[in-house]
Amino acid sequence: MDTHNTMRRKLRRVQVCKGGVDVQNGNMKRDMGKVLRAIPLGNNEDTDVPMEDRDDPMEQDCFSSGFFKNENLENAMIMAPRYSLLREVGRGSYGVVYEAVARKTGARVAVKKLRCDAPENVELALAEFWALASLEKKHENVVQLEECVLQRNGLAQKMSHGNKRSKQYLRLVETSLKGERVLGGPEEPCYLWFVMEFCEGGDLNQYILSRRPDPRTNRSFMQQLSRAVAFLHQNNIVHRDLKPDNILISQRSGKPVIKVADFGLSKVCAGLGAEHDVVGGGGDQGERTANRNTVNVNKFWLSSACGSDFYMAPEVWEGHYTAKADIFALGIIIWAMIERITFIDGESKRELLGSYVRRGGDIVPVGEAMLENPKMVLSIPARSRSCMSEGLRRLLLDMLAVNPQDRPDATQLQTRMDQITCAA
Incomplete structure (x- = not known):
């Protein structure tokens, strides 16, 4: 039990570091209304360009507008600002999320500013970048990354996935791998800016709890969530921190659309190059299929115990798990x-x-309770007047099986969920 309590404290520190965001309803912060300035870049991604001189240091928040063919940076044109920050919508221990507007199109976007001032922050930021940048196709139910820009000490550079020519990118990777600061001290602030689609419906907690129960919405959300996880697993991505806070709602189409977001703890389980190379460290090992660049995520063993405790599978508490934890x-x-x-x-x-599971006057995460008592039988449904169908009850029991091998994989889950929701 002491081991579990120690692990929970560790995991909660991870949650703080990764910056789960809460909506802020108070006064506008100092950054409000600032403009993300577009700056010129050279014709390759190894070129860093100084920003305009500004009296207000807060005006130095910026990102790249693209690449210029002009190799003479002194003659490169300073372009107009591309995005204006409207308001702060979330804040964590190492990052801030803003609602912003694209000045050219008027489209609203979310801008996530992550401070890379410590190796653990760099690791979380790179994990999110790698996961979103590795997706070759878009999916309606996964938040879309528009661009990512590295800003350091008045210099900015557009990030691209696996760019070995970029010294700044390689320094970030080195910081993450070595676990030590290599990008300079506080006098040289380093940030990653993520520009993503904006979800005006808030997170799943806010959306569900602010409305009356709606079986039709529930069925739609169950289908969308299952499809999103199936898409991620088919693309070798294990999210590792699925929770209502990290599930956003877009309403631009006139109906609520789920968007799985916040990939700071995710793992891209894909082999690169040599037979035994994999993306990510920490002792995680994968089993390859015929294609050496892909793995079976359900046989890719992960060893970093991370996530949010109320949603963690029993095997995650032990530190030996696969994508079945999602x-x-x-x-x-x-x-x-x-x-x-x-x-x-x-x-x-x-x-x-x-x-959760009740234990006296306390509540205990289901996964932790199962780890301590593998023979425990879950009471699903929990409420005597529940309208849950028998098909969904059986599916939930299978999804929450203590043995991961007894759970459906993401593709099987999507098929069964489609059958259940269509029959309702």
């Missing part, structure tokens, strides 16, 4: 969403969707 987390989310099971987070004091 299936468990999704089972907790769907169960809580259908029956509106909530708890109050001790740190943020927010009401959150999440299933």
Whole structure:
């Protein structure tokens, strides 16, 4: 039990580091209304260009507008600002999220500013960048990355996935791998700017708990979540931190659309080059299929115990797990969403969707309780007047099986979920 408590404290520190965001309703912060300045870049990605001289240091927030063929940087044209920050919508320990508008098109975007001032922050930022940048195709239910820009000490550079010519990119990777600062001290601030699609519906907690129960919306969300996880796993990405906070809602199409977001703890489980090379460290090892650039994510063993404790599978607490841990987390989310099971987070004091096991006057994460008692039988549905169908009840029990091998994989889950929702 002492080991579990120690691990939980460690995991909560990870949650703080990765900057789960809460909506801010207070006064506008100092950054509000600032403009992300476009700056010229040379004709290759190894060129860093100084920004315009500005009296206000807060005006130095910037990102690249593209690449210029003119090799003479002194003659390169300074372009007009591309995005204007409207308001802060979230804040974590190492990053801030803004709602912004593209000045040319008027489109709203989310701009995430991550401070890379420590190796652990760099690791989380690069994990998110690698996951989103590695996707060759878009998916309706996965948040879309428009661009990512590295800003350091008045210099800016557009990031591209696996760019070995960029010294700044390689320095970031070196910082993450070595676990030590190589980009300079506080006098040389380093940031990564992520420009992503904006989700005006908030997160899943806010959307579900601010509305009356709607079986049609629940069915739609279950389908969309299953399709998103199937897409990620088919593209060798294990999210590792699925929870309602990291599931955003877009309403631009006139109906709510799920967007899985926040890939700071994700793992890209793909082989690169040599037979035994894999993306990511920490002792994670993968089993390859016929294509050496892909792996079976359900046989790719991960060893870094991370995530948010109320959604973690039993095997994650032990530090030896596969992509099936995402299936468990999704089972907790769907169960809580259908029956509106909530708890109050001790740190943020927010009401959150999440299933749990009662132990006296305390509540215990389902995964932790199962680890301590593998023969425990979950009471699904939890409410006597639940409208949960028998098909969904059986599926949730399978998703929350203590043995990962007894859980459906993401493709099987999508098929079964489609059958259940279509029959309803």
